[in-house]
Amino acid sequence: MIDSQLQELTSFNRKKKKNLRQITRPVADELSEFRHFYKDALRTDVFVLDKIVQYLLRQKGKELRPTLVFMSARLFGEPTTRSHVAATMIELLHTATLIHDDVVDEADIRRGFLSINKVWNNKAGVLLGDFLLSKGLLIALDYDEFKLLKVLSKAVESMSEGELRQFKAARLFNMDEDYYFKVISEKTASLIAACCECGAISTTDNVDYHQKMHAIGMNVGIAFQIRDDLFDYGVDDIGKPKRNDIRERKVTLPFIKALDNASITEKIHVRHLMRKRNKKESDIDKIVAFVHEKGGIKYAQSIMKEYASKALSELETLPMSEDRQAFEDLIEFIISRKK
Numbered sequence: 001m002i003d004s005q006l007q008e009l010t011s012f013n014r015k016k017k018k019n020l021r022q023i024t025r026p027v028a029d030e031l032s033e034f035r036h037f038y039k040d041a042l043r044t045d046v047f048v049l050d051k052i053v054q055y056l057l058r059q060k061g062k063e064l065r066p067t068l069v070f071m072s073a074r075l076f077g078e079p080t081t082r083s084h085v086a087a088t089m090i091e092l093l094h095t096a097t098l099i100h101d102d103v104v105d106e107a108d109i110r111r112g113f114l115s116i117n118k119v120w121n122n123k124a125g126v127l128l129g130d131f132l133l134s135k136g137l138l139i140a141l142d143y144d145e146f147k148l149l150k151v152l153s154k155a156v157e158s159m160s161e162g163e164l165r166q167f168k169a170a171r172l173f174n175m176d177e178d179y180y181f182k183v184i185s186e187k188t189a190s191l192i193a194a195c196c197e198c199g200a201i202s203t204t205d206n207v208d209y210h211q212k213m214h215a216i217g218m219n220v221g222i223a224f225q226i227r228d229d230l231f232d233y234g235v236d237d238i239g240k241p242k243r244n245d246i247r248e249r250k251v252t253l254p255f256i257k258a259l260d261n262a263s264i265t266e267k268i269h270v271r272h273l274m275r276k277r278n279k280k281e282s283d284i285d286k287i288v289a290f291v292h293e294k295g296g297i298k299y300a301q302s303i304m305k306e307y308a309s310k311a312l313s314e315l316e317t318l319p320m321s322e323d324r325q326a327f328e329d330l331i332e333f334i335i336s337r338k339k
Helices: 001-014 025-041 046-055 064-074 081-106 122-142 147-170 177-201 207-231 253-262 264-275 279-292 296-315 323-335
Strands: none
Touching: 001 279, 025 064, 025 081, 046 122, 064 081, 064 177, 064 207, 064 323, 081 122, 081 147, 122 147, 122 253, 147 177, 177 207, 177 253, 207 253, 207 296, 207 323, 253 264, 253 279, 253 296, 264 279, 279 296, 296 323
């Protein structure tokens, strides 16, 4: 089954690819309304907090998660206020985690802007993240959306567990493939699964559809994270990569697979390079070359496509429509995006 899906995905890849604006056209009205909904949710009469929020609102991302909510909703009906509540709760949660990550990682840049912690300080970053999380809780309570709150609370739990698993593995330097998939399923895919599930919840009461969309979201989320991990190794002409994962000693699927294919001597040498806190450019170049030469890139790409194919296979059990096609196009965008 997976082989046939891979063939279909390969055929699909040969078609003229759509950009994100073309893909999201079916939900353009919903996204426009969502931006107003989201902005209203962030209103505050605390002067300093309002200034930080206004700065935050300038940092517009791809809005992938709200898009997934609305696309999932449209598979089963017309998006409702409930859909907008779900999208807003998820975007608040996602943005809060990004801000907290920047504090932990001491990051200077976010979406082309100086990070909140860089412009203000770490305390402001932590407090803003807490403010966003509290806003998400309040919106759920204001609209009595306890089912959405339950789904997102489980996602937050999984994301936190995934972050701690990754932290532990980084300290012990014992990440293997099974552990890697456990981490990214919790850390990344759980929230994308929640997007798809909450979108379905907002337009249908059919629990089977809720579970189906959760499964689709998990597969999309894993493919999404593998694509992110491939960027660090400079695939598909994305320009000069920053190699942040390598600099921060994060072990991801391409590196794990390359190690599996290496001799004992090669493993000892490249592990020593990866463990170094202050790597030279030549060290990084050697790690990248090693991963390419030992098949880490091709393997990660094939696994990414397998997970995308699993999501497509699940989608194919739903009636064909413009909305289903848009969702399929979005999956293609996710695994072929340049950033």
